[in-house]
Amino acid sequence: MRAFFAQLGRHDRAVPEQVAKRYASHFWDRAHGTLRDQDQIASSPFHVGLGVRDGDFHTLTKRVALVTDSLVLSNHWRGTYHEVGAYRSDHYGLAPEAVMRMVSREHTEGSYGITTPDLGELGRWITAAEPLLRAGLVWYLPSYSTVRRTEVDGRRWPPVSVRQKDIVDLFVTGRRAVDASGVNPFTSRFVRAILEIDLPFVDGVGLRDFGRITVDEFDSYRAFRDFARLKFLDLDQAMDSVQSQRELLRIGLEIRDQVRASHAEMARVRTTRAVAAGGAVIGTVGAALVAVYGPAIQPALATLGATGGLWGIVHAATGNSVRSLREGTPWYYVWALTRAAGRNGLR
Numbered sequence: 472m473r474a475f476f477a478q479l480g481r482h483d484r485a486v487p488e489q490v491a492k493r494y495a496s497h498f499w500d501r502a503h504g505t506l507r508d509q510d511q512i513a514s515s516p517f518h519v520g521l522g523v524r525d526g527d528f529h530t531l532t533k534r535v536a537l538v539t540d541s542l543v544l545s546n547h548w549r550g551t552y553h554e555v556g557a558y559r560s561d562h563y564g565l566a567p568e569a570v571m572r573m574v575s576r577e578h579t580e581g582s583y584g585i586t587t588p589d590l591g592e593l594g595r596w597i598t599a600a601e602p603l604l605r606a607g608l609v610w611y612l613p614s615y616s617t618v619r620r621t622e623v624d625g626r627r628w629p630p631v632s633v634r635q636k637d638i639v640d641l642f643v644t645g646r647r648a649v650d651a652s653g654v655n656p657f658t659s660r661f662v663r664a665i666l667e668i669d670l671p672f673v674d675g676v677g678l679r680d681f682g683r684i685t686v687d688e689f690d691s692y693r694a695f696r697d698f699a700r701l702k703f704l705d706l707d708q709a710m711d712s713v714q715s716q717r718e719l720l721r722i723g724l725e726i727r728d729q730v731r732a733s734h735a736e737m738a739r740v741r742t743t744r745a746v747a748a749g750g751a752v753i754g755t756v757g758a759a760l761v762a763v764y765g766p767a768i769q770p771a772l773a774t775l776g777a778t779g780g781l782w783g784i785v786h787a788a789t790g791n792s793v794r795s796l797r798e799g800t801p802w803y804y805v806w807a808l809t810r811a812a813g814r815n816g817l818r
Contacts, residue, residue, distance in 0.1 A: 767789045
């Protein structure tokens with residue numbers, strides 16, 4: 472990300488649509504026709520944003536900064552296709568029916584682009600989130616598609632469109648998500664509640680100032696993320712434990728204590744001159760941390776980011792196909808935002 476912003480010129484920054492296209496171009500591997508650095512990206516500890524309404528990237532980015540390693544957002548091919556780059560080539564060779572050694576001319580046009588509901592809004596979010604993007608705290612996965620159009624001897628073939636890297640791949644690898652649909656997750660043998668809590672976040676400032684404050688001022692963010700990584704490892708072990716419910720309660724209490732400590736640290740830092748001068752306040756948003764059994768959530772993967780109906784799909788899957796728990800089967804961990812941020816007011 473530092474390399475991207477270093478080559479983003481002043482004239483590019485003045486046009487949000489151009490920022491979004493330059494971003495998409497930066498992460499596109501022209502030589503291989505796909506997302507660049509896929510191995511490195513796949514190994515990163517991402518939390519995936521689910522059920523995010525169009526235009527809500529700014530809001531979600533601020534509300535979940537405390538509890539995510541790196542939040543990755545995507546539009547999941549919703550919206551309009553925007554071409555970013557194109558190529559064309561002509562090839563001459565023998566026609567398939569080369570009885571008379573006729574020369575065949577094949578003309579190919581190809582392009583790659585991204586699908587997003589609002590290209591300008593995406594560009595504005597990228598610019599505003601620059602401090603967080605540079606620090607690796609948030610990332611946007613473009614919904615890439617390639618389109619190939621071929622014409623042979625004047626006969627045009629239908630265009631072929633191929634979707635590229637899916638955000639579901641990152642979810643399967645990291646097994647962590649933030650659901651912003653606002654739906655309360657139900658509990659069952661396959662969906663286990665770990666804790667419910669009010670998550671604190673810095674509000675009252677724009678996303679760019681929020682990013683600067685987060686990166687420069689709050690050691691508690693970094694400390695909590697390190698703590699949470701260890702707790703997620705403990706959760707993996709607790710799911711297969713004979714005393715699993717007791718272990719989940721213990722881990723939930725430890726996470727709750729650390730969240731309270733981070734809230735107190737935010738309140739202290741907010742009173743400092745540099746932060747208070749910008750109008751920052753501390754808000755809270757209700758959230759539940761739940762664990763979802765792998766075979767129960769897998770049928771929902773194809774619809775992630777499209778409907779926000781994650782919990783309904785999980786419920787249907789558990790009733791139709793998942794019969795029993797198997798030791799060693801992966802669990803997915805989801806922070807489900809359950810209330811609007813203004814419920815308790817801003818403190």
